Amino acid sequence: MTDKMNPDEFDALKGGPVPAARDAARERALAAGMAAFAAQQQKKTVPTKGGALGARLRSIITSLKGNSIMDLRYPLGTAAVALLLLPLGYQLYSTTALTPGGTSPTTTVAAKPAAPEKADDTSALVDKATEAEVVPAEQASVAPVAPEADAVASAAAVLAEPAPSTLPVAPSPAGSVVVSRGVIAPQMAQESMVAGKMMAGTPAPSVMAAPMDGLSGDSFARFEEQRLKVAAEEPVSTFSIDVDTASYSYVRRALEDGYVPEPDAVRIEEMVNYFPYDYPAATGADAPFKPTMAVFPTPWNPKTELLQIGIKGYVPPADGVHKPSNLVFLIDTSGSMDEADKLPLLKRAFGLLVDQLGDEDTVSIVAYAGSAGVVLEPTKAAQKARILGALDDLSAGGSTAGAEGIELAYRLADEARVADGTNRVILATDGDFNVGIDDPEKLKDFIAAKRQSGVTLSVLGFGRGNLDDATMQALAQNGNGNASYISSFREAQKVLVAELGGTLDMIAKDVKIQIEFNPAVVSEYRLIGYETRMLNREDFNNDAVDAGDVGAGTTVTALYEITPVGAGGALVDPLRYGTEPAGAAPASAGEIGFLKMRYKLPGSDVSQLIEAPVTPDLVYGDIADVGDDMRFAAAVAAFGQKLKGSVYGGDMSWSDIAALAQSAKGTDEGGYRAEFIALVKTAGLLKPDGTQDKAVDCATDSCPEN
Amino acid sequence: MGLTAAGAGEAGEALTRALVVRAQNGDAEAFGELLAAHYDRIYRTAWKWCGNRSDAEDVAQDVCVKLGSVIAQFDGRSAFSSWVFRITLNMVRDMQRAGKRRGRHVDAYAELAPDSQRAEQEDGLEHAALWAAVRRLPEQQRDAVLLVYAEEMSHAAAAEIMGIREATVSFHVHQARKTLRGLL
Secondary structure, three states: OOOOOOOOOOHHHOOOOOOOOOHHHHHHHHHHHHHHHHHHHHHHHOOOOOOOOOOOOOOHHHHHOOHHHHHOOOOHHHHHHHHHHHHHHHHHHHOOOOOOOOOOOOOOOOOOOOHHHOOOOHHHHHHHHHHHHHHHHHHHHHOOOEOOOOHHHHHHHHHHOOHHHHOOOOOOOOOOOOEOOOOOOHHHHHHHHHHHHHHOOOOOOOOOOOOOOOOOOOEOOOOOOOOOEEOOOOOEEEEEOOOOOHHHHHHHHHHHOOOOOOHHHOOHHHHHHHOOOOOOOOOOOOOOOOEEEEEEEOOOOOOOEEEEEEEEOOOOOOOOOOOOEEEEEEEEOOHHHOOOOOHHHHHHHHHHHHHHOOOOOEEEEEEEOOOOEEEEEEEEOOOHHHHHHHHHHOOOOOOOOOOOHHHHHHHHHHHOOOOOOEEEEEEEEOOOOOOOOOOHHHHHHHHHHHHHOOOEEEEEEEOOOOOEHHHHHHHHHHOOOOEEEEOOHHHHHHHHHHOHHHHHOEEEEEEEEEEEEOOOOEEEEEEEOOHHHEOOHHHHHOOOOOOEEEEOOOEEEEEEEEEEOOOOOOOOOOOOOOOOOHHHOOOOOOOOEEEEEEEEOOOOOOOEEEEEEEOHHHEOOOHHHOOHHHHHHHHHHHHHHHHHOOOOOOOOOHHHHHHHHHHOOOOOOOOHHHHHHHHHHHHHHHOOOOOOOOOOOOOOOOOOOO | OOHHHHHHHHHHHHHHHHHHHHHHOOOHHHHHHHHHHHHHHHHHHHHHHHOOHHHHHHHHHHHHHHHHHHHHHOOOOOOHHHHHHHHHHHHHHHHHHHHHHHOOOOOOOOOOOOOOOHHHHHHHHHHHHHHHHHHOOOHHHHHHHHHHHHOOOOHHHHHHHHOOOHHHHHHHHHHHHHHHHHHO
């Protein structure tokens, strides 16, 4: 750039002295600006004189004379491009599965295969455009009887023949199937012909409303809400338990900051599981938990009932031998961590954790990103001062890629490995997973492989604006650990002090729950939450499939909304109960369902089974009769559904939810429930009743008739 | 990653954007904040182009008035600061053209601008010649040189503000160098 002859001739211009403006001048200028602004605002509010539409009356002749060229805002090139692209765009749009306006459940109506997709010369594009216009005209003749035409086979035929003439009796090379649909809207037919070509029978995904929150930089895995299922068709529901609580902390933080969190940030099961419940604990480490169940009326829907399943992990006796822990803190020290609610909070949080450790436990610290490397070699917790000093010395800054941060952490974990205790890496970050393995898949594999060797991983999320919730969850799930979101010191206390046992001391792993509903009693059911934890039915008995883990004293709650036969109107005739081998035991009529849980003890790779029937004596007629825990969980679920804009949430108002939670407050030792009630009220202010946006468009026929 | 720098800059940008939107919706307070935040920058730019305080203050005031009446037209296609920059340069040009007509010439031939600071006189003398020479360049060349050197912008950023192509900016700077060889 710089002339070689005079290297810095102009450089002298840099940073030349500029005398400051006089204050008087500055004030005068600002005042003048404000005055102009006010005048402009004034002008805006006073309507212009002249035509009613605000435009000045003008001769139309000037515009016809072509003088408007002066005002040509859209250049001709743009216009030409628009003319070319719009028809093409329309065609592409209408031939993809994203088209709104109804998914067709039977996609066998291949009225006219979209043959030109295959042709690749430019003339095909013209064909395509004309075809788009032709299609609606064809529909009238197709409508009454639409023979199924094999898309690929008839493609050539359609190309060869002039389209309209072939239609009344479209050729059906294969055995023709009569589809009984009265009227086929043009768009649906177009859509179905493509759908048929892509994968017959696959319903196109429904179009969701755009997430409302574009403000934060946090990212969440997308998921669709659990659908209502018909017990006669799919009597078995299988999922992995989820002990994470990150979603609730995140939602609370967002609401407290005055934002309504985006729907994908609201995972109802994590919100429900955030709160401690007083379920009866199991008696011994051999059967580390037992289920507590109850069925009671749904607060938001008078026609349905809630089936609640609660489990509480076994708490090893406190006076027993302390299991040694070997912890490696893997701490993000990138520049973005330099905020009050990130690194400083993290230091205090880990300080709390260190205070909880016994003298024989070891702690190591590895920093990544920024000042990378081993900060503290494995050190016995007896030397608390040294550990806390090392924590204090951490500082955020710089942007060095902290290569092999994670490998370093696992190497230290291996070095200090304890044979019969917890070996865990605790990753603390605000969303920057630049730990040395760039590919998220490889990172997951790495963590999963280390899990096999006995070192687990927990993830603590900090701050807002950069949080990568999806990765957090994925890593913690692969590492058999938990993902928590630390929004405040109070939260740090909850996760790292009050629930330390649950965080560190795993008592059962790969816990899966499977429920078989009795179609004679339950016509429809819906699992609330756990969208990201669903398992296939066959995964239940497959010990290789990873699932959630339960720590000491952890409570896990699952809620099903069930529609009893006769109450909401069964859609399908019930099957004869007892055809499934597992539920056969007494085949007692009136049993609502059958619960099965599989888990592995920490050291074992073979799963154990717990079974329990859901019997009618668990049913309560009135929600007021059930315990506080049950009612509170129902209130949290209602809150989550309302916050998400769920289609199943009913019309329960915020104050109803608050009242329900209030009635279930109980002793509320940690004050969490009181905080929840306050949060419901905040949400009511931010998203007043009546403005609830429906997440799913009920115009589609995929909407439930409940 | 450079998260700190980017984060701070982005935060400032976001704040400015928010203020602009509020001002466009008629929030006088937001507009006041915007002006206060940008006044110094406007003034400094004006000073560099005009070379004396009173003209720079006049220009800055005109820019403030202008902003008050046209803020609604800012469409967010470029950064707000670049937009303000363009307005400032246009104001400078308008004023200097008007000034020429009125015969009131900027102290272009003074060896030292009258209100340059005493302490830097020695240094200033040498610089003042360069500044004066640069200000006497044809408008486009002057703008290019001042944007690239005095404002320390990249050629691309200067091009955006001047509304010309990057290569043209480089050309103007090159031309300016050739012209100045005669002047200095």
